[in-house]
Every structure is written in structure tokens, then in C-alpha cells.
Amino acid sequence: MSHHHDAPLRSSNRDLQEIEKKMDRRRFLTKTSLGIGSLALGSLMGMEKILAANPETPPMLSESANGLEGLPHFMPKAKRIIYLFQAGGPSQLDLYDYKPKLVDLHGQELPASVRDGQRLTGMSADQSSFPMTSSAFKFNQYGQSRTWVSELMPHTAEIVDELCFIKSMQTSQINHDPAITFFQTGHQLPGRPSMGSWLSYGLGSDNQNLPSFIVLVSKDAVQDQPLYSRLWGNGFLPSQYQGIQFRSGKDPVLYLGNPENYDGEDRREMLDYLKSLNEVQYDTYGDPEISARIAQYEMAFRMQTSVPDVTDMSKEPDWVYEMYGEESRDPGTYAANCLLARKLIEQDVKFVQLYHQGWDHHGNLPNGIKNQCEKTDQANAALIKDLKQRGLLEDTLVVWGGEFGRTVYSQGTLSPDNYGRDHHPRCFTKWMCGAGVKPGFSYGETDDFGYNVVKDPVHVHDLQATILHLFGIDHERLTYKHQGRRFRLTDVEGHVVKGILT
Structure with a gap:
């Protein structure tokens, strides 16, 4: 797995590219303002998700x-x-x-x-x-x-x-x-x-x-x-x-520390990959809880150092x-x-x-x-x-x-x-x-x-x-x-x- 954090992992990782291809249809439907697009998305996701979405929620x-x-x-x-x-x-x-x-x-x-x-x-x-x-x-x-x-x-x-x-x-x-x-x-x-x-x-x-x-x-x-x-x-x-x-x-804090016998050296790389997956999911569904999840993962990573210190x-x-x-x-x-x-x-x-x-x-x-x-x-x-x-x-x-x-x-x-x-x-x-x-x-x-x-x-x-x-x-x-x-x-x-x- 690459350690080049400056380049977006999304563009360089084949798994992510494959996921994005499969999601193209859903992304099209999400962005389409025509009624048929909304109906099609409703059949994919369940109408409750659309109705529950909060338009005033900041995007990320x-x-x-x-x-x-x-x-x-x-x-x-x-x-x-x-x-x-x-x-x-x-x-x-x-x-x-x-x-x-x-x-x-x-x-x-x-x-x-x-x-x-x-x-x-x-x-x-x-x-x-x-x-x-x-x-x-x-x-x-x-x-x-x-x-x-x-x-x-x-x-x-x-x-x-x-x-x-x-x-x-x-x-x-x-x-x-x-x-x-x-x-x-x-x-x-x-x-x-x-x-x-x-x-x-x-x-x-x-x-x-x-x-x-x-x-x-x-x-x-x-x-x-x-x-x-x-x-x-x-x-x-x-x-x-x-x-x-x-x-x-x-x-x-429960579940904050690393598992036994795991040194956590690749934790940053894992979180970058997970963030990219979540961003693809957010682009597709627009669910604000996805971006909240990203923020919580990032906070947990920083807390591994800050909590023992304080x-x-x-x-x-x-x-x-x-x-x-x-x-x-x-x-x-x-x-x-x-x-x-x-x-x-x-x-x-x-x-x-x-x-x-x-x-x-x-x-x-x-x-x-x-x-x-x-x-x-x-x-x-x-x-x-x-x-x-x-x-x-x-x-x-x-x-x-x-x-x-x-x-x-x-x-x-x-x-x-x-x-x-x-x-x-x-x-x-x-x-x-x-x-x-x-x-x-x-x-x-x-x-x-x-x-x-x-x-x-x-x-x-x-x-x-x-x-x-x-x-x-x-x-x-x-x-x-x-x-x-x-x-x-x-x-x-x-x-x-x-x-x-x-």
C-alpha cells in the first residue's frame, strides 16, 4: 500500500477505482434533479433516506x-x-x-x-x-x-x-x-x-x-x-x-488503544484509505453521518497520543x-x-x-x-x-x-x-x-x-x-x-x- 499521502489515494488505488465505477450509476441518479432520478434513487436507497436528509446540514x-x-x-x-x-x-x-x-x-x-x-x-x-x-x-x-x-x-x-x-x-x-x-x-x-x-x-x-x-x-x-x-x-x-x-x-477511553501485539505503524495509512472509501460513500448518498464518522476516526487517531498525556x-x-x-x-x-x-x-x-x-x-x-x-x-x-x-x-x-x-x-x-x-x-x-x-x-x-x-x-x-x-x-x-x-x-x-x- 502506498505511503504517498500527498496524492489522493482514490486515483491510485485500483480497489477504489473499481468501487467508483460501480457507483457511477448511483452518483448520476443522486445528481439528477429530474423526478425519475429521484424515484430511481429511492428504489436503491429507500425513500426514508431521501426524506430524512437535511438540506441545511453543511456538506462535510x-x-x-x-x-x-x-x-x-x-x-x-x-x-x-x-x-x-x-x-x-x-x-x-x-x-x-x-x-x-x-x-x-x-x-x-x-x-x-x-x-x-x-x-x-x-x-x-x-x-x-x-x-x-x-x-x-x-x-x-x-x-x-x-x-x-x-x-x-x-x-x-x-x-x-x-x-x-x-x-x-x-x-x-x-x-x-x-x-x-x-x-x-x-x-x-x-x-x-x-x-x-x-x-x-x-x-x-x-x-x-x-x-x-x-x-x-x-x-x-x-x-x-x-x-x-x-x-x-x-x-x-x-x-x-x-x-x-x-x-x-x-x-x-474504551477501544482507543491499539490491539495487543499491534504497533500501529500503518494506522495513518489505514485511516487515509478508510477516509477515501467514506468520501466515495458520501458523494453517493450525501448522508452527513458519513462525514461525522470520518471526523471521529481522525479524532480517535489523534487521541491515542493526547489522552495518555492529559x-x-x-x-x-x-x-x-x-x-x-x-x-x-x-x-x-x-x-x-x-x-x-x-x-x-x-x-x-x-x-x-x-x-x-x-x-x-x-x-x-x-x-x-x-x-x-x-x-x-x-x-x-x-x-x-x-x-x-x-x-x-x-x-x-x-x-x-x-x-x-x-x-x-x-x-x-x-x-x-x-x-x-x-x-x-x-x-x-x-x-x-x-x-x-x-x-x-x-x-x-x-x-x-x-x-x-x-x-x-x-x-x-x-x-x-x-x-x-x-x-x-x-x-x-x-x-x-x-x-x-x-x-x-x-x-x-x-x-x-x-x-x-x-
Whole structure:
């Protein structure tokens, strides 16, 4: 097989020439605008392929690494994002949304006027009473911003003047899977592109040797609720925009390494040949997934070098491990993933998504949430400090939070050692930090019961619109035509939350 990469392999390879001869009839029919040509092609390929073809799709998606023409729509504040997703629903009442009046109301029935017929989950639908429970943990004010933080988060308390707390988050989903799917894709049903895929599609990549969208899942988390790869899937966008999961262990990316006893010397030649075959197929069918496949093969080839390099932690000094915590030395833990996230965005990976399960505390909340905070608090704070000292925080956005909050009323016992809280979509807390977000600031308020938003509600679509805005994207203008409709991350809703922006 020839090693002359400058000359097109198509013209010099007999196999390709033979394939092209056999495809001449199909190519003629594809290019023919007469109805008989379309009908003939339909009999060859199946009419579904023709009807499903998207005329707005750029001809060779592998060439669109720099994003769509005209984006960003305006000057961005953020170049990269690290999304620290706490799956299961952390209790805002035990972490950040301090409600001192609950101490006096502990054990009393939540007024029906406050609950106002709210939809209940299957876990509390059969409860005959809804006794309120105050937090078992102490709160104090920290920083110049005098932000209230639970004793569970001592490291986060040190960085509150860098954070913007949104205490008035709301969602329309009350169960885990649709609620997480809603946050990640803008819709409660599976099948839509994830936020990372939208950003990759719209803005392209700033590092051609690594995926623009990378996912890390904690190996040391309580896996009480499942996570599905569709949460970082591309949906109906071309497959090159899906998130790539990095795993702990010998092979961070599955099937990336060479097979045993294969040195890979002719890998480049093989890919050139495969690309030529795919280009012939693309010329014939015009299927955009063919060019996406070409781009993925090329990325995989480059990742064989780039992934081992970026996941190599041996050069990190001891003081960095001490900052993130001892668990950061163990690849795949939450702390190690936070450190890896910093390394990835140093390489200009656009979207790094961390998932940490185990926040679903229907019972035994005090012990459960304490364990969760011990695994995550120090690493969260270290990540912010690390980004800031490296000059990365000013154009890196960091987001922390889960899919919903927890109820003020208890499930089961009222014991301060063993109470639980149900899912609560009406109000919960997230925090953001970095690029273009007000530091040392709290936005929105809940009532004295921590049950309803009373000031500046922020819906899931509002948060998504705001994140896109920080990347210089008008969320109403980043669309993709699919099945005759223009789709977008925020569906038909969403308003930029200007009150949290610098």
C-alpha cells in the first residue's frame, strides 16, 4: 500500500477505482434533479433516506471544527465550562438555604396553604401528615458577602466571595431521570442533544487533539440513581458532537488503544484509505453521518497520543494533591476528576461534565449528606482556587448543583440523627462561579419554610439560556432543523438571568 499521502489515494488505488465505477450509476441518479432520478434513487436507497436528509446540514461536517458561521453572536465571557452535577438532589435546606425559623417550627405540620396541592412523589403520596424538620447542622456567615453556609461545607465556606448562589431554582420535573434529562438536554424525554453537544456544535473546538465535550463519572459515589450515556448524547445532532466519557484505569477511553501485539505503524495509512472509501460513500448518498464518522476516526487517531498525556498525573506536585485532598491521588474519585477537569480545560476542552451520584436522601439524611460533603467539598473549593491562581477562572464557568431540591417536611422519623426529605422541584439552590458571573452574590429568595420561591425565580431553561449567553450565544438563534422543526436547547422558553451577570 502506498505511503504517498500527498496524492489522493482514490486515483491510485485500483480497489477504489473499481468501487467508483460501480457507483457511477448511483452518483448520476443522486445528481439528477429530474423526478425519475429521484424515484430511481429511492428504489436503491429507500425513500426514508431521501426524506430524512437535511438540506441545511453543511456538506462535510468534519470540516466544521470551528463551529457554525456567525457564532458567537456577541462577545463571550466564557470559553470553557466545568459542570459539577450532583445527581440525586442535594438538600438546599441542609447546605445553603438557611431557614432559622424552622427551629421553632420543627415537628409542626406544613400549612396546607404553603403546600398548595403540590404534586407529590410516590414516596410521600401516602403520607397522612407533613411534619417540618429543621436542619441538624449549624450555619454560619462567611466572607465579605456574609453568605450563610452549613458546617458540612467548610472548604466551600472559604470561597463564598467567588461564588454566585442562585437560591430560587425551579424545575417542572419531580423524578430523577426526567429531571436530570431536563437539566442536561432541555427536555424531560430522552432523545434531545445535551448542552455540551449544543455548545460543541455551535462553537466547535479549541483543541483539535481532544474532544470538545468530555464526561467524568465518580467511581467513589453511592450509585443510588442510574446515569445513562444519553445524558451526554448528541441526540439528533451529528454523532461527532456527543460527549466522550473518560474512565479511570488503564484505558480512559474504551477501544482507543491499539490491539495487543499491534504497533500501529500503518494506522495513518489505514485511516487515509478508510477516509477515501467514506468520501466515495458520501458523494453517493450525501448522508452527513458519513462525514461525522470520518471526523471521529481522525479524532480517535489523534487521541491515542493526547489522552495518555492529559490523563498523566505524575507531574502534579504534592501541594496540588494536598489542596484537592488525598483522594485526588486515586484516579476516578470525585477529587481526582476535579483535578483532571482542571487539566482538561487547560488544554482548551470546551465542556467538562462531572457527575457525582448519591444525593438522594429519603432517609438517614444526616449521615448520607455528611458523607457526600466529605467526598466533594474540599475538591470543589480546590478547583475554584486552582483555576483562579492559574488565571483560568476569568474565562471558565463553573456550575454546581443537582436536578431538584428536597422538601422541608420529613419522610419517616423526625430524629435529628435520622430524618429524610423527599424530592422538591419548587425551589432549590445552585451556585455558579467564574466567567461573567457576579462573585460573592446571592440571587433569589425562598419563603420562611424553604418551600416556595418568593423572589426572582430561575427556571431550568433560564439557567440554560444564561449559560449559552455567557458563551456569546443567543439561545433563540442556536437551532437545528430536525423532522421539519427547528429545535433548540431551551425549547420554546428561557430568559437570560441578567441579575447574576457582571
